[in-house]
Amino acid sequence: MxxxxxxxxxxxxxxxxxxxxxxxxxxxxxxxKIRDALEAEIRQRGLDxxxxxxxxxxxxxxxxGPIMIFQxxxxxxxxxxxxxxxxxxxxxxIKGRPVEKLMYVPPEGDEVVPKLSDIDFFRKQRLVVLRxxxxxxxxxxxxxxxxxxxxxxxxxxxxxxxxxxxxVVKASGLRGRGGAGFxxxxxxxxxxQAEGNGKCIICNADEGDPGAFMDRSIIESDPHAVLEGxxxxxxxxxxxxxxxxxxxxxxxxxxxxxxxxxxAREYGLLGEDILGSGFSFDLAVHRGAGAFVCGxxxxxxxxxxxxxxxxxxxxxxPAQSGLWGQPTNINNVETWANVPVIxxxxxxxxxxxxxxxxxGTKVFSVVGxxxxxxxxxVPMGITMREIVxxxxxxxxxxxxxxxxxxxxxxxxxxxxxxxxxxxxYERLMEVGSIMGSGGxxxxxxxxxxxxxxxxxxxxxxxxxxxKCTTCREGIAAMHDILAxxxxxxxxxxxxxxxxELAEAxxxxxxxxxxxxxPNPVLSTLRHFRDExxxxxxxxxxxxxxxxxxxxxxxxxxxxxxCLLCTKACPEQIIRGEAKKPQTIDTEACIKCGVCRESCKxxxxxxx
Amino acid sequence: xxERLSSILSSYEGKREELIPILQQIQGEFGYLPEQAMLEIAxxxxxxxxxxxxxxxxxxxxxxxxxxxxxxxxxxxxxCYVRGASRVLETVEELLGIKEGETTxxxxxxxxxxxCIGACGLSPCIMINKKxxxxxxxxRLTDVLGKGEAAEA
Numbered sequence: 002m003x004x005x006x007x008x009x010x011x012x013x014x015x016x017x018x019x020x021x022x023x024x025x026x027x028x029x030x031x032x033x034k035i036r037d038a039l040e041a042e043i044r045q046r047g048l049d050x051x052x053x054x055x056x057x058x059x060x061x062x063x064x065x066g067p068i069m070i071f072q073x074x075x076x077x078x079x080x081x082x083x084x085x086x087x088x089x090x091x092x093x094x095i096k097g098r099p100v101e102k103l104m105y106v107p108p109e110g111d112e113v114v115p116k117l118s119d120i121d122f123f124r125k126q127r128l129v130v131l132r133x134x135x136x137x138x139x140x141x142x143x144x145x146x147x148x149x150x151x152x153x154x155x156x157x158x159x160x161x162x163x164x165x166x167x168x169v170v171k172a173s174g175l176r177g178r179g180g181a182g183f184x185x186x187x188x189x190x191x192x193x194q195a196e197g198n199g200k201c202i203i204c205n206a207d208e209g210d211p212g213a214f215m216d217r218s219i220i221e222s223d224p225h226a227v228l229e230g231x232x233x234x235x236x237x238x239x240x241x242x243x244x245x246x247x248x249x250x251x252x253x254x255x256x257x258x259x260x261x262x263x264x265a266r267e268y269g270l271l272g273e274d275i276l277g278s279g280f281s282f283d284l285a286v287h288r289g290a291g292a293f294v295c296g297x298x299x300x301x302x303x304x305x306x307x308x309x310x311x312x313x314x315x316x317x318x319p320a321q322s323g324l325w326g327q328p329t330n331i332n333n334v335e336t337w338a339n340v341p342v343i344x345x346x347x348x349x350x351x352x353x354x355x356x357x358x359x360x361g362t363k364v365f366s367v368v369g370x371x372x373x374x375x376x377x378x379v380p381m382g383i384t385m386r387e388i389v390x391x392x393x394x395x396x397x398x399x400x401x402x403x404x405x406x407x408x409x410x411x412x413x414x415x416x417x418x419x420x421x422x423x424x425x426y427e428r429l430m431e432v433g434s435i436m437g438s439g440g441x442x443x444x445x446x447x448x449x450x451x452x453x454x455x456x457x458x459x460x461x462x463x464x465x466x467x468k469c470t471t472c473r474e475g476i477a478a479m480h481d482i483l484a485x486x487x488x489x490x491x492x493x494x495x496x497x498x499x500x501e502l503a504e505a506x507x508x509x510x511x512x513x514x515x516x517x518x519p520n521p522v523l524s525t526l527r528h529f530r531d532e533x534x535x536x537x538x539x540x541x542x543x544x545x546x547x548x549x550x551x552x553x554x555x556x557x558x559x560x561x562x563c564l565l566c567t568k569a570c571p572e573q574i575i576r577g578e579a580k581k582p583q584t585i586d587t588e589a590c591i592k593c594g595v596c597r598e599s600c601k602x603x604x605x606x607x608x
Numbered sequence: 609x610x611e612r613l614s615s616i617l618s619s620y621e622g623k624r625e626e627l628i629p630i631l632q633q634i635q636g637e638f639g640y641l642p643e644q645a646m647l648e649i650a651x652x653x654x655x656x657x658x659x660x661x662x663x664x665x666x667x668x669x670x671x672x673x674x675x676x677x678x679x680x681x682x683x684x685x686x687x688c689y690v691r692g693a694s695r696v697l698e699t700v701e702e703l704l705g706i707k708e709g710e711t712t713x714x715x716x717x718x719x720x721x722x723x724c725i726g727a728c729g730l731s732p733c734i735m736i737n738k739k740x741x742x743x744x745x746x747x748r749l750t751d752v753l754g755k756g757e758a759a760e761a
Contacts, residue, residue, distance in 0.1 A: 026729050029740035063729025212686030214726035249632075249669055250725050252738050290628055290667035293723065307624040309662050368687035368728040375729045406686065440728070442686045456689055460723070466666075569746075571702065594695060598746065 016051040017094060020070040020135055024059025024221050025214075025253050026375075031083070032056075032067035038086040043094070052094060058222020058257075060135040061376040062122055065105060070117055070135060077117040078103045108372040108394045122373045125392050127354065127380045129362045130338045133223045139257050142264040145225040151270055153344035154229050157236055158278040166237035167193060170340065172348035174360030179205060179296070179333035180408065180437040181513070182359070182426040188330060191320040192238045195328035200240040203324070203331040204231055204284075205301060206247040206254070209293040210409030211460065213440030215364040216334035218376045220247070220254040223338065224261035228284075230337035232271065233344060235282040238330050243284035246301055249291055258286060293410075293464035297512045298323075298331050300466070311468045312512035333438065335364055355381030359425035363439060367393050370400065370445040379424075386420040389443055400445040403544075404528070408437025410457045410464075411517035413524025414450070433524040435517070449546035450529040451536050455483035457521035465514065472515030475506035479522060489549040491537035496526065545607035548592040552608050555596075557582035559604035566596035566605065612637060613645055617652050627653060627663050631670060640671045668723070675718035676711045680704070680753070681735040685724030688732040696732045696744050697721065703753055717753075 021027075021036045039054050060068055065079035076099050078089070085103055092098045104113040105120055114120050128134060137144035145151070157166055171186030192200060204227060208216040220227060231243050247255055262284065265271040273281045287305055294300045297312045302324050304310040323329020339361060343351045352360045359381040365388065368374045372394035379388060385405055389395070396402050404414040413434035415422065422428055426436050444453065458480040467473045479502050482495050503519030510516055526533060535541045542550040555566075555575075560582040567575045567583060572591055577583035585596065585605075597605040616633050620626045627649070634645050641664055650657040664670040682697045701707055704717050711718040727733045730742030734752075741752045 025727050025740055026742065029727060029730065029733070029742045063727075066730070208726065209723070211684065211689075211724035212728050213724070214728050217726040248726075250722060250735075288629070288632060290632065290669040291723065292667050304628070305625060307627040307663070309666050366687075366728050368731060369690045374687075374731075409686070440686070442690060444690055448690050453690070456686070460684075464723075593698065595746070598695075 018072040022060040023056040026063035027066040030067045038083045057135045058139040059218040064374040153341035173343045173351040178335035192330040197328045199327040201242045204245040205333045207289045209296040215439045226338040230340035356425040365439045369443040371443040382423045406442040408435035416528040449544035450525040454525045469510045472510040487547040569599040681722040687728035691731045693732045
C-alpha cells in the first residue's frame with residue numbers, strides 16, 4: 002500500500018495527501034465534517050499548495066472509523082473527531098511529528114501500530130477487487146484511469162475477439178460471487194451462443210442478505226471497476242444494453258454510480274462507438290424497492306419488466322430467455338469488478354490465487370461479535386480462524402467464540418471445531434453452509450443459536466413471495482415451532498418435525514429462496530443440537546437470550562448499591578438501600594436487560 | 609396534488625416497466641402513495657388498478673399512509689440483531705411512544721424497520737431520513753432522537 006494516489010491534475014504534485022474514508026460507515030461517523038475541518042485548517046495555515054485532502058471510498062476498517070491515511074508516510078489515523086484536526090495539522094503537517102494518540106492500538110496490546118501496512122487487519126488481505134480501495138476518489142474518473150482503469154476495456158476492444166475474452170474468463174476460473182458460484186465464463190458463453198438480437202446484461206446490486214455490504218462498498222469505493230467489467234462483458238456476450246439493479250437503501254452508492262456513469266459517457270467509455278471500435282454499449286440504473294426475492298434472477302427480471310417479482314420455472318434460463326424474452330446475463334457486483342483485472346493480468350495469474358475449485362479472492366463483511374468489524378478481501382482457501390482471529394482481532398470483551406454464520410438466510414453456521422477449514426465453495430457446502438455473497442457474522446457465547454435460526458426464518462417468512470405453498474406455509478410452520486421452542490413450549494418431537502418440514506420446503510419450492518430456507522435450521526441442529534435440547538428438555542436458554550427461559554438476578558457480592566440500575570429500570574422493580582446490594586422483583590421483571598446494560602460492575606446475572 | 613401528479617407522470621411514457629420508478633418518484637414527492645395517485649398511475653400505464661397495487665404492496669419500500677418529518681428506520685440485519693437490535697427497537701418504541709409501523713400524532717416521527725442498511729461494521733444502527741446513525745446505545749438513541757427529557761423521566 003505504499004503507492005501514492007493519482008492526482009486528477011497531472012501537473013501538480015503534493016508533499017502530502019490525506020486520504021479520508023467516505024464510505025457509509027465513516028460518513029455516519031462524520032467523516033465529511035472532518036474533511037471540511039481539515040481543508041479549512043490547511044487553507045488557514047497556507048498549506049493548500051503542498052497538501053491535499055482526498056475523499057476515498059470505503060477503506061474497510063469500519064470499526065475504527067472515521068479513518069484517514071496520511072501519505073506518503075502510510076500512517077493510519079483512526080476514530081478522528083473535528084477537535085483532533087488542529088493538533089494533527091500542527092504536529093504532523095507542520096512539525097513532521099506523527100500524532101501517536103490518534104493511531105491504532107490492537108485489541109490485545111498497548112503499543113500503537115502507526116503504519117497501515119503493519120496492522121493485522123490489513124496485512125493478511127489480498128486486494129484484487131478492492132485494488133483501488135482508499136487510493137482514489139471514486140467520484141473522479143481520472144483517478145481510476147490513472148491507476149490503469151479502462152485499459153482492460155481498451156485491450157479487449159482493440160485486440161481481442163469476443164470468443165477470446167470468454168476463453169480468458171473461463172480459464173481464470175472466476176465463479177459467480179453472488180453466492181451460487183456458477184462459472185462466469187460458461188455463463189457468458191451460453192448467452193453469447195443464444196439466438197436473439199436484443200441481448201442484455203444486468204448487474205445485480207440488490208444485495209439482499211442482511212449483515213452483508215460487499216457490493217455497497219465496492220460501488221462506493223470503485224464504481225468504474227464495475228462499469229468497466231460490464232462493458233467488457235457486454236462486448237464478449239454481444240449485448241448493447243445493460244442495467245444495474247441497485248438497492249434503494251444505498252443512497253451513497255447510488256449517487257456514486259450515477260456520477261461514474263455520467264463521467265464514463267462523457268469520456269466516450271459508454272455509449273456509441275466506444276473508443277472508435279464500432280462497439281456500442283450503454284446502461285441504465287434501476288432502483289430496487291426492497292424485496293429479498295429479487296436476488297433470484299428470474300424475479301429480478303420480472304421486477305425490471307414491471308411485473309410482480311415472482312420467480313418462474315427454469316429452463317428456459319435467462320441466458321436463453323431473460324429480460325423481454327431476450328438472452329440475458331446476470332452477474333453480481335463483485336463478479337463484474339473482477340473482470341478488468343483478469344483481462345489485464347491474465348487468466349493464469351488469477352487462477353494462481355485460491356484453491357483447486359475456487360479461484361481468486363473473495364470479499365467478506367466481517368461483522369457481529371468481533372473486534373475489527375469491516376470489509377476484507379482475502380484469497381480463497383484462507384481459514385475461517387485467520388479471518389476471525391488474525392484479521393478480525395478475535396472476540397470483544399473476552400467472550401467465547403461460538404460460531405460464524407455464512408451465506409445469510411440461505412446459509413449456515415460454522416462452529417469452532419471447523420474453524421481451520423479452508424474457505425471455498427465446495428468445502429463450505431460440505432459442512433452444511435454456503436459461500437453466499439460474503440456476509441460473515443461472528444457469534445459469541447451470548448448468541449442463542451435457536452433464536453438465530455428463528456430470526457432467519459422470520460426474515461424468510463416475510464420475504465417469501467408466496468408463490469409456492471411449501472415455501473409460504475412451510476417456512477411459517479418452521480418459524481412457529483422455533484418460536485415455541487424459544488418461548489419454552491418446545492416438545493421433544495419438534496426436532497423431527499423440523500427435519501421433515503425442512504425436506505418438504507427445500508424439495509418442493511421453485512427457487513433458491515425456498516430451496517435453501519431450511520439451511521439455518523438444519524445447520525444449527527447439526528452443530529448445536531445441545532442448545533435445542535436445553536431449550537426443549539431443561540427449559541433453559543444457555544446463552545441467556547430467550548426471555549421466557551431466563552431470569553435476571555443481582556449478585557450481592559458484586560453489587561455496590563450505586564442505584565444506576567434502579568434508575569434505569571423501566572418497570573421500577575429493582576429495590577434496596579443506597580450503597581447496599583439491590584434485588585430484582587423477578588415476578589414483575591419484563592427481562593428487558595436494561596439493568597444489565599447499565600451496571601458497571603457486572604453484577605446483574607442472567608440465568 | 610393533481611398538478612404535481614401530472615407533472616411527474618409527464619416525464620414517463622406509460623410503459624409497464626416504468627411502474628416502479630413512477631411509484632418511487634411519487635412516494636418521494638408525497639412521502640407516501642395517495643389513493644388518487646394509484647388510480648392515476650393505473651390510467652396512465654393502461655393497466656388495472658389492481659396491478660399497480662400488486663406491485664406496490666409487494667415491496668417493503670412503498671406505503672399508503674403519510675409519514676412523519678423524521679423517518680426512523682431500525683435495522684434488523686443479522687449483524688445488528690446479534691448486537692442487540694431488538695433492544696434498540698424496544699428503546700425507540702419507548703422513547704417515541706409508538707410501535708413499529710406507526711407515526712406520532714404530531715407527525716414528527718415515523719418508525720419502521722428495515723432488512724439491512726449495510727452499515728454492518730457499526731452495528732447496531734438506525735437510519736433517520738437516510739442518514740445512518742451508528743453504534744446505538746440507549747444514550748446515543750436519546751441523543752439522536754432528541755428525546756433527552758423523555759429519557760430522564
